[in-house]
Amino acid sequence: MIASYEMKHQVPYYECDATGHQTLAMLFRLLILASEDHSDALGVGTAKIKEYDGGWVIINYAGDVDRLPWENETVTIKTYVEAYNRFFVVRTFEVYDADGKQLVKVKGMFAFMNLTTRKVASIPEPLIAPYQSEESRRLPKVARPQLMANDLAWERLDYRVRFFDIDLNNHVNNAVYFDWLLDPLGGEFLRHHHLVNLKMKYNHEVRAGEKVDSQFIKIEENNQIITHHQIQCQGKIAAEAEFEWKLV
Amino acid sequence: MIASYEMKHQVPYYECDATGHQTLAMLFRLLILASEDHSDALGVGTAKIKEYDGGWVIINYAGDVDRLPWENETVTIKTYVEAYNRFFVVRTFEVYDADGKQLVKVKGMFAFMNLTTRKVASIPEPLIAPYQSEESRRLPKVARPQLMANDLAWERLDYRVRFFDIDLNNHVNNAVYFDWLLDPLGGEFLRHHHLVNLKMKYNHEVRAGEKVDSQFIKIEENNQIITHHQIQCQGKIAAEAEFEWKLV
Numbered sequence: 001m002i003a004s005y006e007m008k009h010q011v012p013y014y015e016c017d018a019t020g021h022q023t024l025a026m027l028f029r030l031l032i033l034a035s036e037d038h039s040d041a042l043g044v045g046t047a048k049i050k051e052y053d054g055g056w057v058i059i060n061y062a063g064d065v066d067r068l069p070w071e072n073e074t075v076t077i078k079t080y081v082e083a084y085n086r087f088f089v090v091r092t093f094e095v096y097d098a099d100g101k102q103l104v105k106v107k108g109m110f111a112f113m114n115l116t117t118r119k120v121a122s123i124p125e126p127l128i129a130p131y132q133s134e135e136s137r138r139l140p141k142v143a144r145p146q147l148m149a150n151d152l153a154w155e156r157l158d159y160r161v162r163f164f165d166i167d168l169n170n171h172v173n174n175a176v177y178f179d180w181l182l183d184p185l186g187g188e189f190l191r192h193h194h195l196v197n198l199k200m201k202y203n204h205e206v207r208a209g210e211k212v213d214s215q216f217i218k219i220e221e222n223n224q225i226i227t228h229h230q231i232q233c234q235g236k237i238a239a240e241a242e243f244e245w246k247l248v
Numbered sequence: 249m250i251a252s253y254e255m256k257h258q259v260p261y262y263e264c265d266a267t268g269h270q271t272l273a274m275l276f277r278l279l280i281l282a283s284e285d286h287s288d289a290l291g292v293g294t295a296k297i298k299e300y301d302g303g304w305v306i307i308n309y310a311g312d313v314d315r316l317p318w319e320n321e322t323v324t325i326k327t328y329v330e331a332y333n334r335f336f337v338v339r340t341f342e343v344y345d346a347d348g349k350q351l352v353k354v355k356g357m358f359a360f361m362n363l364t365t366r367k368v369a370s371i372p373e374p375l376i377a378p379y380q381s382e383e384s385r386r387l388p389k390v391a392r393p394q395l396m397a398n399d400l401a402w403e404r405l406d407y408r409v410r411f412f413d414i415d416l417n418n419h420v421n422n423a424v425y426f427d428w429l430l431d432p433l434g435g436e437f438l439r440h441h442h443l444v445n446l447k448m449k450y451n452h453e454v455r456a457g458e459k460v461d462s463q464f465i466k467i468e469e470n471n472q473i474i475t476h477h478q479i480q481c482q483g484k485i486a487a488e489a490e491f492e493w494k495l496v
Binding site (some may be wrong): 001011012014016017018020023025026029030033036071157160162163164167168170173175179182183185186187190208209238 | 260261264265266268271273274277281282284318390391405408410411412414415416418421423430431433434435438456457
């Protein structure tokens with residue numbers, strides 16, 4: 001049976017935005033915390049992985065949001081490794097309210113990176129066995145954002161990397177991208193729309209001293225409100241995202 | 249005897265910067281959380297205060313830092329109302345490590361604001377009595393930053409207010425100022441200096457859609473390293489700070 005891990009968390013005021021909901025960036029920080037605690041509990045945490053000169057890197061996330069947690073709410077985060085192959089792991093994250101109702105379900109595709117070569121490497125067996133997941137030829141799909149043409153009428157805002165965006169790995173923490181992606185949509189949009197589906201793909205690290213350009217286009221058709229996003233940095237696409245929204 | 253309140257907190261990775269220490273902004277978010285929990289526990293939390301059409305606003309903070317908490321460390325935050333008069337409250341915050349060693353001691357001067365007139369009002373007796381503190385003519389000093397001349401060679405960086413800087417009160421959360429104040433000092437300085445003393449004074453709210461200019465000057469003399477800071481917004485000084493540092 002797959003080894004899963006559960007973590008309870010009470011959402012303090014400072015994880016919430018002006019709507020009283022936990023921010024998406026904070027939610028992802030918390031999901032990663034749960035996955036790290038899970039790995040630690042199984043004896044395959046950061047220290048153990050470093051013995052293999054490796055680290056887990058996120059490739060992409062996809063998932064559904066019924067609603068984001070509220071201020072003061074206590075939620076349970078459940079996570080497990082759903083499947084893996086030689087190079088990739090699909091980890092599932094589920095967030096539940098106190099009544100056991102599922103609020104969020106997100107899958108993340110992670111790769112094992114060799115920290116010396118900075119390239120994807122095959123996953124050492126002792127680092128994956130404790131999750132008691134199945135090795136599979138066909139991994140579950142983690143949907144990617146739809147690729148959008150560059151000549152569309154993207155709106156954009158630029159963001160200078162700040163010292164407090166940088167984490168212990170010396171690059172911009174993956175959660176910071178969510179603030180960069182969402183902020184350009186503006187307060188009016190963000191107060192009156194709730195996220196229902198997300199697809200997020202990381203392409204390149206962003207580092208201290210760099211500046212990014214966060215671009216989006218909004219598409220409303222067939223009663224769907226979808227925003228497509230790109231984070232550009234040094235002429236490359238550092239991240240892409242696609243968010244589906246409902247009006248509130 | 250003065251009613252004090254204690255809160256334990258384990259510092260997750262996402263409250264820390266690239267040095268592995270909790271950020272100053274996160275520390276202050278946590279101090280305010282402790283004060284709110286304290287007030288709630290005494291039955292004089294936000295809901296009760298709203299019955300009087302009032303709210304607490306921070307005027308200034310001053311204090312000493314032995315060291316900021318580390319990633320994964322469990323700290324205890326102790327807070328109590330040290331003294332008050334008709335208009336102001338001096339609240340003390342102490343942070344301790346697991347061995348009971350004091351890491352941080354900060355005092356904050358708070359005023360009671362009438363939310364309709366947006367002016368300081370006298371503190372209703374039922375809102376202050378539960379803290380079991382003494383009303384005193386002479387409040388303990390909460391040191392203010394030294395005023396610096398405008399014609400000095402201030403260095404500066406500007407910051408656009410982001411949606412996620414805004415809190416439920418519809419202005420920039422007080423903790424965000426610490427990121428604005430410190431970021432312009434740069435990674436090189438922040439990695440090699442630790443804060444030992446802080447003085448921080450709030451003058452004006454900053455709101456959605458505004459842009460601030462964070463300015464600083466660094467003064468090294470008599471073996472002291474001091475940085476003086478101003479946050480300018482719409483031609484006014486929104487906040488001032490003075491930080492003392494030690495080389496590490």
